[in-house]
Amino acid sequence: MGSVGLVEAQRLSFAQPLPLRSGAELRDYELVYETYGRLNADKSNAVLVCHALNASHHVAGSYAGQDKSEGWWDNLIGPGKPLDTDRFFVVGINNLGSCFGSTGPMHVNPSTGRVYGADFPVVTVQDWVDAQSRVLDTLGITQLAAVLGGSLGGMQALDWSLRYPERMRHCIAIATAPSLSAQNIAFNEVARRAIITDPDFHAGHFYQHGVVPKRGLRVARMIGHITYLSDDVMEQKFGRQMRAAELGYSTQDIEFQIESYLRYQGDKFSEYFDANTYLLITRALDYFDPAREHGGDLSRTFASARCKYLLASFTTDWRFAPARSREIVKALLDNKLDVSYAEIDAPHGHDAFLLEDPRYHGVLRAYFQRIAGELQ
């Protein structure tokens, strides 16, 4: 099993305005993407991989001259890997509003000539999916073999299957939910408040002040990180391990290893992530609720679906617990759709979807083999 090797990001510019769910539209935008493997003659082997909160189009492979630049799902995608690039043509697209290349808050608003900042329009999962479909138009892909995503990426995969039912044969949605719970929204809201009330946020126009709301970003990331890990794995990895043999009796110094770990995660994140992007992406998560237009009835929501589904969840994921995946499975079964579901006993919480677990990867490998068998 190998790597897809060195990769390069590509860029597409779109002149035709993109109408957004909010009623606004985005004009003159760019989308950055990467592809791995080769598109076959009848263009039937393309798999779109949708990314979650702090990831990007850089899904697999590495960048020339950059150590440790492996894509975020490199363990899954490559020659001989579960999503086998010897058989599939894989596309990763950076979502609008991101800080990793596609048009986002750090770019210039063509209507005003100034950096968007907080004026970047609110984008939704549906908007992302619409933008992704335009990239596929450009690549000449009329029907995807599959759309694959975990967490927020899984929501995009679900939305694809609802609104572009003829453009895909399989939907693979991992560690996801049909909508956020009140508790999920609550955690997002606290993270947003930490950022917005950081004096360096300057109402979202911090770029022109030459500062970054790092305090808020750190706190936001620390909160997020707690929810990505299971209670169990945190206990196992850190427990009550102290940094020193003796208690220091301080409220500000690090006493426990878990504190050190969280602060490190927060610091690292605040160095590279954009505060406005964080707000936009958490809001897209909050808003995702396809059943809303169907009176809250998830079964009716999936009446328009046509593709086959694989769903997977992880037993210790308390952010998007297995029960949330089961809600989707039930709605799919109510519509007599072809659905496979794996509830994987893994200790790592929500993060498990990014990790290399043999049972989990085994499920994905088998499912992609099935899809490959359907190719000519």
Place this chain on the structure above:
Amino acid sequence: MGSVGLVEAQRLSFAQPLPLRSGAELRDYELVYETYGRLNADKSNAVLVCHALNASHHVAGSYAGQDKSEGWWDNLIGPGKPLDTDRFFVVGINNLGSCFGSTGPMHVNPSTGRVYGADFPVVTVQDWVDAQSRVLDTLGITQLAAVLGGSLGGMQALDWSLRYPERMRHCIAIATAPSLSAQNIAFNEVARRAIITDPDFHAGHFYQHGVVPKRGLRVARMIGHITYLSDDVMEQKFGRQMRAAELGYSTQDIEFQIESYLRYQGDKFSEYFDANTYLLITRALDYFDPAREHGGDLSRTFASARCKYLLASFTTDWRFAPARSREIVKALLDNKLDVSYAEIDAPHGHDAFLLEDPRYHGVLRAYFQRIAGELQ
């Protein structure tokens, strides 16, 4: 069942220095307390109630001329209530480092003549218990009928039973744990970082700058609040209820009712709670770990215990889950101690210990009746 009626806080000054676990000592300190009911002739009917994070000595009754000034456990304590003040003499003491009257960071350090601020020494559960025991000395109470507490208050009750085994007959510890888990510490640490990195914190000496780190306090409280409630009760109370009929497409405005609720809780808290106190109390929680001095062996830890125990936990409490109470129950049973344990099926999460649930209050009522039966 009635109220204890109008109550008044009392104050005791201590000239003898209190040695603290950190090695520091506190001199010339004051403790504020309240009592309800009457101490009987042989002083055998006293019950000490220990308070948790944001509570105080004001456990029951109301203050004259103050609407809605009921004590924080007024539903439990009063004539004819589960902790019946017709039979028991109830004592509530405000812990050192608090912002509700006892000596704390907002007071003047007699050694320097300046407000303590961040220089207030780190206090532990043991320090609080030692200070409480001095109040009881002054009141002439040599043996308590019971020590009662929930959450952090339960930790104090447990510590009492370990270090003052001859001074109490019953320990009632509700919704508590033998120590914080890594996840518990993680949430505390994020809350502390939010406060400490608020520019208005001024390294803990914000009083002299005439400001309060309200942003940090708000975020800290919002985080805390999420962990006090169960996922279920949040879903039931708020779910995905919107504030308006239509989505507003904003990252900063309130869209969901849960956001409104959390912001309100945060705002209210930041108006009355002291930032340094918040740091001190969360640290006391982190440090509590009586098994640490016994090689992590909780059974050996309770070898010195002599009193009888009632423990109670709530099924939906994910902050101090029933499993944590069961660890304590097991350690008590290993020592052949008299222990009652109730695992109460209540939907409200950690907050359940403050609420009036008939099964929960029934358990407490029965247990206090048993204690009353032992009185002369």
